[in-house]
Amino acid sequence: MGNDQLSRRNFMKTSASVIALTAMSSKNIFAAGDEKIKIGLIGAGGRGTGAAINCLEASPDVEIVAMCDLFKDRVDGSLNRLKKDFADRVKVTPETTFTGFDGAQKVLDSGIDMVILACPPGFRPRHLEMAVNAGKHVFMEKPVATDPAGIRKVIAASKLAETKKLSIVAGTQRRHQKHYIDIIRQVEAGVIGEPVAGQCFWNGGELWHRGKEASWTEMEYQCRNWLYFTWLSGDHIVEQHVHNIDVCNWAMGGHPVKAYGMGGRQKRTDPKWGNIWDHFAIEFEYENGAKVMSMCRQSSGCSNRVSEYIVGTKGRIATNGSNGQILIDGKKTNFDGSPNPYVQEHKDLVASIKGGQYLNEGVRVAESTMTAILGRMSAYTGREIKFDWALNASKLELVPQNPVLGDLEERPVAIPGITKMI
Numbered sequence: 521m522g523n524d525q526l527s528r529r530n531f532m533k534t535s536a537s538v539i540a541l542t543a544m545s546s547k548n549i550f551a552a553g554d555e556k557i558k559i560g561l562i563g564a565g566g567r568g569t570g571a572a573i574n575c576l577e578a579s580p581d582v583e584i585v586a587m588c589d590l591f592k593d594r595v596d597g598s599l600n601r602l603k604k605d606f607a608d609r610v611k612v613t614p615e616t617t618f619t620g621f622d623g624a625q626k627v628l629d630s631g632i633d634m635v636i637l638a639c640p641p642g643f644r645p646r647h648l649e650m651a652v653n654a655g656k657h658v659f660m661e662k663p664v665a666t667d668p669a670g671i672r673k674v675i676a677a678s679k680l681a682e683t684k685k686l687s688i689v690a691g692t693q694r695r696h697q698k699h700y701i702d703i704i705r706q707v708e709a710g711v712i713g714e715p716v717a718g719q720c721f722w723n724g725g726e727l728w729h730r731g732k733e734a735s736w737t738e739m740e741y742q743c744r745n746w747l748y749f750t751w752l753s754g755d756h757i758v759e760q761h762v763h764n765i766d767v768c769n770w771a772m773g774g775h776p777v778k779a780y781g782m783g784g785r786q787k788r789t790d791p792k793w794g795n796i797w798d799h800f801a802i803e804f805e806y807e808n809g810a811k812v813m814s815m816c817r818q819s820s821g822c823s824n825r826v827s828e829y830i831v832g833t834k835g836r837i838a839t840n841g842s843n844g845q846i847l848i849d850g851k852k853t854n855f856d857g858s859p860n861p862y863v864q865e866h867k868d869l870v871a872s873i874k875g876g877q878y879l880n881e882g883v884r885v886a887e888s889t890m891t892a893i894l895g896r897m898s899a900y901t902g903r904e905i906k907f908d909w910a911l912n913a914s915k916l917e918l919v920p921q922n923p924v925l926g927d928l929e930e931r932p933v934a935i936p937g938i939t940k941m942i
């Protein structure tokens with residue numbers, strides 16, 4: 521392995537320390553804790569409500585003051601849930617509760633300091649751009665886009681946030697989980713030598729489907745069942761497996777240079793499952809030649825596996841959501857007992873806002889989301905695809921510019937060798 525091949529890892533480590541060292545400390549109205557951080561929620565579904573709860577649990581210095589969802593039943597449900605445990609810090613009023621596609625801007629205009637973005641990922645790039653333009657700190661759920669055009673928007677907005685001294689924390693919670701942090705620090709310190717191979721998995725069961733009502737337009741139907749439409753979810757390799765792909769990128773010190781993948785739709789063939797697939801297998805190749813095999817499946821009744829493995833020239837690591845190990849010469853060191861990462865990510869975000877410390881995960885999560893999109897693009901088309909081409913030259917843009925709750929085309933299921941690479 522040549523010096524040039526090692527340089528990217530060193531660069532990543534150096535640039536991470538530079539970011540830490542150049543962390544800005546500015547005088548800040550939230551520092552003393554007298555002034556509450558006012559939070560708005562965009563996308564009041566399961567995780568949006570959960571993230572708002574986690575944020576309230578993370579700090580006594582935050583309150584929820586505005587929220588929106590496309591649909592009234594979802595905002596009502598979320599508000600009731602939040603008020604159940606946090607009545608004194610949920611200050612949302614009928615005037616600060618919004619529905620429809622324009623609700624997001626109205627939340628941003630409600631005098632908030634920070635916003636939680638928890639809509640389906642197809643909408644994330646636009647919402648992040650709006651939030652940064654409005655000067656708000658951001659917690660955004662993963663993944664952060666479903667196509668290269670969206671990724672480019674997220675990267676631009678994240679760089680703008682840097683200049684505006686705004687924090688952006690992403691919902692790739694493993695990055696805030698102690699055992700992952702401790703193990704990857706050891707990898708970065710060279711304890712397992714140079715990483716040369718890896719595997720990652722999200723093989724799990726089937727998820728919810730919310731049915732179809734006669735009164736719904738096609739847009740409402742797709743937005744309510746967003747998991748099953750690639751423009752909204754990215755497919756499950758992006759929506760779910762991005763967590764494990766992100767860990768591999770973290771351990772490898774950057775994103776892969778190319779992907780070669782396959783997959784299909786063997787069980788969920790009924791049109792109710794939209795146009796996503798049910799299984800993928802992708803080989804990601806990194807700058808130093810290391811290869812990571814990624815596998816993901818959504819199919820109930822099978823053996824599940826959600827984990828990551830990295831092999832280095834001197835040892836290896838194994839990680840999952842609960843614990844991990846470093847193995848060197850047959851000696852195993854165990855790491856476990858991380859605090860709840862869903863709360864920890866908000867503790868870290870609130871601390872960065874209160875301390876005036878710059879914390880911006882935008883570009884990093886955009887790269888990991890792009891990696892997952894790259895895998896999907898390779899599998900859908902049947903072609904090997906380079907990361908740089910996909911990020912910078914692909915014209916794939918799946919999300920409508922001005923969505924309305926009306927008609928919407930139903931896009932076909934991708935077929936390798938026929939689906940075009942654009």
Ligand SMILES: NC(=O)c1ccc[n+]([C@@H]2O[C@H](COP(=O)([O-])OP(=O)(O)OC[C@H]3O[C@@H](n4cnc5c(N)ncnc54)[C@H](O)[C@@H]3O)[C@@H](O)[C@H]2O)c1
Pocket residue numbers: 562563564565566567568588589590591594620621623624638639640641643661662663691692693743744759
């Ligand atoms: N970090 C994690 O472990 C984790 C876990 C679950 C979900 N997530 C992520 O959280 C996000 C939300 O997932 P969820 O499970 O809460 O889904 P959900 O369907 O329960 O909630 C999404 C909500 O967004 C609303 N919505 C859709 N488009 C909107 C728009 N343009 N404006 C306003 N509201 C809109 C929907 O009506 C819905 O209520 C996804 O990106 C998902 O991948 C992350």
